[in-house]
Amino acid sequence: ETGVTQSPTHLIKTRGQQVTLRCSSQSGHNTVSWYQQALGQGPQFIFQYYREEENGRGNFPPRFSGLQFPNYSSELNVNALELDDSALYLCASSASGLAGPRDTQYFGPGTRLTVL
Amino acid sequence: AQSVSQHNHHVILSEAASLELGCNYSYGGTVNLFWYVQYPGQHLQLLLKYFSGDPLVKGIKGFEAEFIKSKFSFNLRKPSVQWSDTAEYFCAVNPTGTASKLTFGTGTRLQVTL
Numbered sequence A: 001e002t003g004v005t006q007s008p009t010h011l012i013k014t015r016g017q018q019v020t021l022r023c024s025s026q027s028g029h030n031t032v033s034w035y036q037q038a039l040g041q042g043p044q045f046i047f048q049y050y051r052e053e054e055n056g057r058g059n060f061p062p063r064f065s066g067l068q069f070p071n072y073s074s075e076l077n078v079n080a081l082e083l084d085d086s087a088l089y090l091c092a093s094s095a096s097g098l099a100g101p102r103d104t105q106y107f108g109p110g111t112r113l114t115v116l
Numbered sequence B: 001a002q003s004v005s006q007h008n009h010h011v012i013l014s015e016a017a018s019l020e021l022g023c024n025y026s027y028g029g030t031v032n033l034f035w036y037v038q039y040p041g042q043h044l045q046l047l048l049k050y051f052s053g054d055p056l057v058k059g060i061k062g063f064e065a066e067f068i069k070s071k072f073s074f075n076l077r078k079p080s081v082q083w084s085d086t087a088e089y090f091c092a093v094n095p096t097g098t099a100s101k102l103t104f105g106t107g108t109r110l111q112v113t114l
Helices: none
Strands: A005-007 A010-013 A019-024 A031-037 A044-050 A053-057 A064-068 A074-078 A087-094 A111-115 B003-005 B010-014 B019-021 B024-026 B031-038 B044-050 B056-058 B064-068 B073-078 B087-095 B108-113
Touching: A005 A087, A010 A019, A019 A087, A019 A111, A031 A074, A044 A064, A074 A087, B003 B087, B010 B019, B019 B108, B024 B073, B031 B064, B031 B073, B044 B056, B044 B064, B044 B073, B073 B087
Parallel strands: A010 A111, B010 B108
Antiparallel strands: A005 A019, A019 A074, A031 A044, A031 A087, A044 A053, A064 A074, A087 A111, B003 B024, B019 B073, B031 B044, B031 B087, B056 B064, B064 B073, B087 B108
16 A cells, blocks of 8 residues: 555546546655556556646646646546547656655556546 | 666466566666556555665565666566566656656566466
């Protein structure tokens, strides 16, 4: 157990819909990163939030957006869902948005999103 | 941009056999290196990490990894695997000086038979 929690566990949506996924970071952690893990692949970095500001983004379109709240929990929003968005979405928290050993990420259990 | 290669996609070993999983990365500068494990039905867990210093890193559950800078490699080893080591193993890197935007390999599925 890492102390990182995610909700919901599973979600089924249809193409074109919008979805919001939630993450609570481990106590003492102020940085949250989101990853997409397609079946049979490694996780791919979507974006990171540090102290409520976006702190880097991977190669994902603008319809993937996020928020971080003052308590450091976070949301991932995906608009206009496509079939290829079906994946496990992972949230990871770390103690610092700055580089260094404290920046080690601890992952939550993920949200399995299925787009029909 | 950096990339990570894990050439072994599926490895099957008998209990007590020795394990070595390959990980090579591509990046021109210095990196931080990680191995994560994903047991069936569980979340990604950190096995070990390398930031600097001794290139031989020891992690949890008897795993270790060696960073060989000249070969851009960070192979994972365990002298004697157990059935409970059955899992998917991911190597990940991020450039030193950047904040945890990990690049993962595609993973190696390890199956340990009794």
